[in-house]
Amino acid sequence: MLRVPRPPPPPGPPRAGLLPLALLLLGGLGSADGSEVNLLDSRSVMGDLGWIAYPKNGWEEIGEVDENYAPIHTYQVCRVMEQSQNNWLLTSWISNRGASRIFVELKFTLRDCNSLPGGLGTCKETFNMYYFESDDEDGRNVRENQYIKIDTIAADESFTELDLGDRVMKLNTEVRDVGPLTKKGFYLAFQDVGACIALVSVRVYYKKCPVVVRNLAIFPDTITGADSSQLLEVLGSCVNHSVTDEPPRMHCSAEGEWLVPIGKCMCKAGYEEKNNTCQACRLGFFKDSPQSQMCTKCPPHSYTREEASHFCICEEHYFRKETDPPTMACTTPSIITTVKKGKVAKNSISLSWQEPDRPNGIILEYEIKYFEKDQETSYTIIKSKETKITADGLKPASAYVFQIRARTAAGYGGFSRRFEFETSPLLAASSDQSQIPIIAVSVTVGVILLAIVIGFLLSGRRCGYSKAKQDPEEEKMHFHNGHIKLPGVRTYIDPHTYEDPNQAVHEFAKEIEASYISIERVIGAGEFGEVCSGRLKLPGKRELPVAIKTLKVGYTEKQRRDFLGEASIMGQFDHPNIIHLEGVVTKSKPVMIVTEYMENGSLDTFLKKNDGQFTVIQLVGMLRGMASGMKYLSDMGYVHRDLAARNVLINSNLVCKVSDFGLSRILEDDPEAAYTTKGGKIPIRWTAPEAIAFRKFTSASDVWSYGIVMWEVVSYGERPYWEMTNQDVIKAVEEGYRLPSPMDCPAALYQLMLNCWQKDRNSRPKFDEIVCMLDKLIRNPSSLKTLVNASSRVSNLLGEHSPLGNGVYRSVGEWLEAIKMGRYAEIFMENGYSSMDAVAQVTLEDLRRLGVTLVGHQKKILNSLQEMKVQLVNGMVPL
Ligand code: ACK
Numbered sequence: 001m002l003r004v005p006r007p008p009p010p011p012g013p014p015r016a017g018l019l020p021l022a023l024l025l026l027g028g029l030g031s032a033d034g035s036e037v038n039l040l041d042s043r044s045v046m047g048d049l050g051w052i053a054y055p056k057n058g059w060e061e062i063g064e065v066d067e068n069y070a071p072i073h074t075y076q077v078c079r080v081m082e083q084s085q086n087n088w089l090l091t092s093w094i095s096n097r098g099a100s101r102i103f104v105e106l107k108f109t110l111r112d113c114n115s116l117p118g119g120l121g122t123c124k125e126t127f128n129m130y131y132f133e134s135d136d137e138d139g140r141n142v143r144e145n146q147y148i149k150i151d152t153i154a155a156d157e158s159f160t161e162l163d164l165g166d167r168v169m170k171l172n173t174e175v176r177d178v179g180p181l182t183k184k185g186f187y188l189a190f191q192d193v194g195a196c197i198a199l200v201s202v203r204v205y206y207k208k209c210p211v212v213v214r215n216l217a218i219f220p221d222t223i224t225g226a227d228s229s230q231l232l233e234v235l236g237s238c239v240n241h242s243v244t245d246e247p248p249r250m251h252c253s254a255e256g257e258w259l260v261p262i263g264k265c266m267c268k269a270g271y272e273e274k275n276n277t278c279q280a281c282r283l284g285f286f287k288d289s290p291q292s293q294m295c296t297k298c299p300p301h302s303y304t305r306e307e308a309s310h311f312c313i314c315e316e317h318y319f320r321k322e323t324d325p326p327t328m329a330c331t332t333p334s335i336i337t338t339v340k341k342g343k344v345a346k347n348s349i350s351l352s353w354q355e356p357d358r359p360n361g362i363i364l365e366y367e368i369k370y371f372e373k374d375q376e377t378s379y380t381i382i383k384s385k386e387t388k389i390t391a392d393g394l395k396p397a398s399a400y401v402f403q404i405r406a407r408t409a410a411g412y413g414g415f416s417r418r419f420e421f422e423t424s425p426l427l428a429a430s431s432d433q434s435q436i437p438i439i440a441v442s443v444t445v446g447v448i449l450l451a452i453v454i455g456f457l458l459s460g461r462r463c464g465y466s467k468a469k470q471d472p473e474e475e476k477m478h479f480h481n482g483h484i485k486l487p488g489v490r491t492y493i494d495p496h497t498y499e500d501p502n503q504a505v506h507e508f509a510k511e512i513e514a515s516y517i518s519i520e521r522v523i524g525a526g527e528f529g530e531v532c533s534g535r536l537k538l539p540g541k542r543e544l545p546v547a548i549k550t551l552k553v554g555y556t557e558k559q560r561r562d563f564l565g566e567a568s569i570m571g572q573f574d575h576p577n578i579i580h581l582e583g584v585v586t587k588s589k590p591v592m593i594v595t596e597y598m599e600n601g602s603l604d605t606f607l608k609k610n611d612g613q614f615t616v617i618q619l620v621g622m623l624r625g626m627a628s629g630m631k632y633l634s635d636m637g638y639v640h641r642d643l644a645a646r647n648v649l650i651n652s653n654l655v656c657k658v659s660d661f662g663l664s665r666i667l668e669d670d671p672e673a674a675y676t677t678k679g680g681k682i683p684i685r686w687t688a689p690e691a692i693a694f695r696k697f698t699s700a701s702d703v704w705s706y707g708i709v710m711w712e713v714v715s716y717g718e719r720p721y722w723e724m725t726n727q728d729v730i731k732a733v734e735e736g737y738r739l740p741s742p743m744d745c746p747a748a749l750y751q752l753m754l755n756c757w758q759k760d761r762n763s764r765p766k767f768d769e770i771v772c773m774l775d776k777l778i779r780n781p782s783s784l785k786t787l788v789n790a791s792s793r794v795s796n797l798l799g800e801h802s803p804l805g806n807g808v809y810r811s812v813g814e815w816l817e818a819i820k821m822g823r824y825a826e827i828f829m830e831n832g833y834s835s836m837d838a839v840a841q842v843t844l845e846d847l848r849r850l851g852v853t854l855v856g857h858q859k860k861i862l863n864s865l866q867e868m869k870v871q872l873v874n875g876m877v878p879l
Contacts, residue, residue: 035256037223039102040094040204042073049073050092052140058087058192059199078196080116080123085194088144091202093137093185099206100226101179101254104129104188106153107203108172111196115160126154128191129176133183140187147189151176171200180226209252213239213276215264217248228254238265241278241308243290266290270308280308288326300500301330336366336404336416342388346396346424352388353404356413363406373399373420383491396426492638495568502586505564508571510583512536512594517585519548523601527662528552528563529590533597536582545597546582550590560591562662567593569661573636577629579649579659598649598657606650608717614654616746616784619713622656623749624774629658630706631767634699641697643705644686645712684726685719689733690761700761706770707756708739714749715742741788748777750788812839819864824852840865 042049053059053075064072079085096102106129113123130147134140155172178186190199209222209232217236225232232252238244248263267278269287272295281287281295286309298304298312302320305313314320314330334356342350355363368389371379382389394400399422403415495504519534529552537543551563570581570593585592600606603622626648633640640658647660682692688704690696708720720739721729738757741750752773758764765773777783812833813825827850833839842865847858 035207035210036103036205037097037099037208038203038205039097039099040091040202042202045073046070051075052088052090054088058085059089059190062198074198074200075190076198077192078111079192080111080113080194080196082194083122085122085124085192087192089190089192089199090140091188093134093140093187094204095185096181096183096206099223100181101177101224101228102181102186102204102206103175103177104150105173105175105201105203105205106199107201108153108155108174109198109200110155110158110172112158112160116196122194124193124195125158126152127193127195127197128152130189130191131178131186132189133181133186135184137185144189144191147187150178150188177228207254207256209234209256209258212250212258214250214258214261215248216242216267216273216276216278217244217263217265219250219258222252224252224254224256230254231259236265239277241268241271241280242266243268269310271295283307284312286310286312286326296327299327299329331413335414336406339402339404339416339419341419341421343390344421344424346426347394348390348392349394349400349402349421349423350388350390351402351404351419351421353416355387356406365407366404367407367412368402368404369415370400370402373401376401394423396423398423492569492572492633492636495565498568501561501564501568504568505571505584505586507568509564509567509581509593510571511587512538512583512585512592514585514588514592517546517548517592517594523547526550528555528559536594544582545599547595547597549593549595551592553590555591563591563593566661569638570595573632573638575629575632576655577625577657578632579657595659596657597651598659599652600650600654602646603648603650603656604645604712604717606717607645607713611716617778617781618654620749620774620777620784622650622654623710623713624771624778625656626658626709627706627767627770627774629656630699630702631771633658634702634767639697639699640702640705641691642683642686643702643709644683645709645717648709684729685721688761689730689759692730696761698761699767700764703756703764703767703770704761706767707753710749710753710756711739711742714745718742745788746777746784747786747788748773748783812836815839815864816861819860821857821861824850824857824861827851 038044048071049061051061053061058079059075059077062072062074062076064074066072075089077087077089079087110125111123113125116123129150129152131150132140132142132147153174153176157172188202188204207224209219209224211221212219214236216239218239219234219236222232222234224230231254234250234252236248236250238247242265244263244265246263248261248265250261251259253259267273267287268290269292270281271278272281272287272293273279281304283304283306284298285295286298286304287295288310301315301318302312303315311326312330318330319334320326320328320330336353336356339351339353342352344350351368353366364385366384366387366389368382368384368391369379370382370391372395380391382391391400391402399420402419402421403417405415406413493504493508495501495508498504498507516538517534517536519532521533522530523533524531526549529550532548532550534546534548535543536546549563549566551560555563564584564586567581567584570579574580579598580596582594582596584594626643630640630643640661642660642662643658647658648656649659650656684692686705686708688696688701691698691701691704711720712718721732724732736759738754741747741753752765752770755763755765756770812828812835813822815836816822816825816828828834828839831850833842833850842861844858844862847861852858852861
């Protein structure tokens with residue numbers, strides 16, 4: 001607000017009206033800050049102030065208005081030349097609004113007496129301020145001596161005539177406090193005793209500590225205490241959705257400042273602190289108690305239905321015990337708590353347990369893990385549908401640790417606590433008889449061993465395979481360092497059955513610290529990132545060359561899952577012809593899968609590079625290794641689906657190992673992942689017709705693929721079906737055509753290939769039979785000397801006596817009929833051409849001799865034979 005400047009003062013006796021008001025403004029008039037509450041501010045009163053001045057010739061109000069015509073309430077008095085001045089100015093009643101200590105801020109100018117010519121005798125440079133307390137407005141007319149003096153007010157700066165001329169003047173500001181006040185209000189009075197004063201503004205206020213939220217408690221506006229050193233203790237009240245055991249406190253100082261907070265409120269369950277308020281936990285988050293700081297994400301298998309949740313509800317079929325903290329994941333069945341020891345023998349312990357109280361769905365099976373005490377890295381898992389098992393094959397007088405968990409449709413529950421039981425001692429008899437049982441045991445063990453060896457040899461000779469006798473309700477797997485150890489009924493566990501893929505990877509793969517790995521060079525590109533070679537040095541182990549598959553940066557969660565899925569599969573296998581997983585790096589980036597290093601890389605490339613370089617026995621050795629690895633996988637119940645030479649690795653000793661256990665292929669089982677012909681996920685040339693047609697992937701379809709790999713090996717990496725399109729391959733195979741024998745292929749091997757490609761998958765050999773057959777060939781190398789030669793290839797082509805005896809043209813008559821030359825059938829038969837084998841040798845001379853004299857007929861017959869030969873040479877053999 002800009003005030004209208006007054007004109008310069010006229011000469012003559014000085015009057016307070018000579019004040020340079022414009023300058024007053026420059027000095028600033030001040031205002032209440034946040035902790036001051038005005039009770040009166042003369043500058044902001046628009047109408048009459050209602051103040052009383054007496055005697056009449058004392059204080060006078062200057063009738064100025066500002067540019068907005070608002071009155072400027074300035075009182076002045078300047079009776080400096082006269083004796084005995086006693087001029088009073090009384091304010092109107094001022095309510096103290098409950099404050100017991102108030103402040104009065106005066107802004108005024110005061111004339112320097114020395115600058116007054118001749119006025120020195122009577123001129124004063126101070127004035128007095130008084131107050132009088134009253135509960136109402138009727139108390140103003142009391143006697144002067146009833147007013148209580150607050151102070152004599154002197155000016156810090158007084159002005160002279162010169163200042164007036166220069167229009168330079170400083171405004172004085174003086175503040176006095178008054179208290180304690182005991183009534184509802186008061187008057188102020190200003191007494192002039194002969195000074196030249198202009199009272200520009202009077203502001204009366206009290207101080208308060210303003211409302212504040214501290215430690216989640218609201219502390220209200222608090223008027224400071226009556227005493228200037230008093231601290232008022234104030235109780236806070238908790239903000240919405242917060243609680244406390246003991247109300248928090250703070251202290252309000254006389255200056256209107258909050259000091260020394262004590263105690264705090266906490267956001268109640270379901271709410272968390274944000275910007276001094278308590279906000280509801282979002283959906284999917286919870287906070288179980290005021291003591292918890294923040295809302296946390298619902299643990300696995302739980303959710304919230306509403307905001308501000310105290311806990312998360314378990315998903316259907318998932319469960320959390322009442323005694324479990326709400327931060328605990330919901331699991332499937334509740335945990336088995338009671339396990340009882342049954343019969344204990346030297347080598348076995350029988351156990352039984354109670355079904356969990358709340359199995360949370362039908363229990364499909366129990367998994368019993370046990371190991372010799374302190375030997376946890378080597379453990380056995382038995383699966384049982386009953387609530388009892390007998391663990392056998394144990395050591396006498398040894399302690400074993402058992403843990404049991406249940407599985408429902410929703411997955412596995414947690415393992416029970418550990419139960420420890422001991423087998424009986426080996427010798428129960430007294431010491432003097434001890435030799436007898438030892439001898440007896442030795443003899444028995446000897447006999448058993450002999451029986452095992454004989455049994456093994458016999459079974460080897462028969463090329464047979466028999467699973468260990470076992471309770472059909474039980475499955476048993478042995479693990480060592482996380483790897484399945486001994487044969488028996490072994491089962492591959494699909495990582496998809498794990499709700500949390502990370503759990504699967506950590507169950508089957510060892511976590512390796514990245515610092516133990518040194519990467520040397522990039523050796524190729526994998527589906528998810530680069531493949532490198534390097535070295536692995538685990539503490540206390542010797543350094544190993546390794547291959548390192550990396551997951552490229554910027555991967556999606558699904559890619560990470562699929563990438564590590566391979567490790568979860570590979571980690572379950574332990575076989576010399578299956579690529580061995582050393583471990584994974586998941587705790588740092590890049591995520592890596594570390595496997596044994598195979599010096600010669602992938603088999604297809606290796607064979608192409610070394611065309612014709614190996615003996616047949618070496619090739620059969622490679623095939624035998626792969627068959628053995630595949631037998632292991634099929635025994636585990638694992639179907640590879642992508643067996644091909646490119647997915648087999650070969651090391652410097654020419655040992656072949658099956659590799660590539662990517663998860664994505666298995667996703668084909670997902671009805672959503674439809675089979676596509678456009679370079680889709682099914683490797684057509686290697687895949688059995690039933691797998692292509694209706695996705696019947698089995699170990700028998702792996703056998704088909706194995707036959708194709710045999711063909712790739714013997715042909716040193718030739719591409720199956722050459723450049724034929726996938727569609728043509730599907731059609732030809734459906735119509736019964738098969739790949740021809742590679743050049744110089746031992747007949748026995750080609751026979752085996754054809755067997756693998758039987759349309760009826762049940763007629764295909766099993767991997768154990770393949771291993772057996774290849775072993776026989778290796779033991780008897782001369783059996784590999786008979787090669788499939790051109791004529792036998794034609795013989796195969798023509799069917800009747802083909803290795804499978806199942807040709808397209810089942811008789812000479814049928815063939816001749818097919819080419820409309822049926823009239824010669826009899827002559828052919830009469831002349832000894834009764835089989836397609838024999839017909840395959842027919843020449844033009846033979847035809848003439850047979851009486852086929854028409855050149856057109858000769859051509860037709862010979863062309864048909866030639867066509868079949870060309871088909872053969874081009875690769876297709878009709879079965
Ligand atoms: O034919 P390669 O040299 O053999 O090129 C591929 C490449 O990485 C991409 O897969 C090679 N490779 C994969 N795993 C291994 C391994 N364990 N040892 C050696 N080379 C490997 C493969």
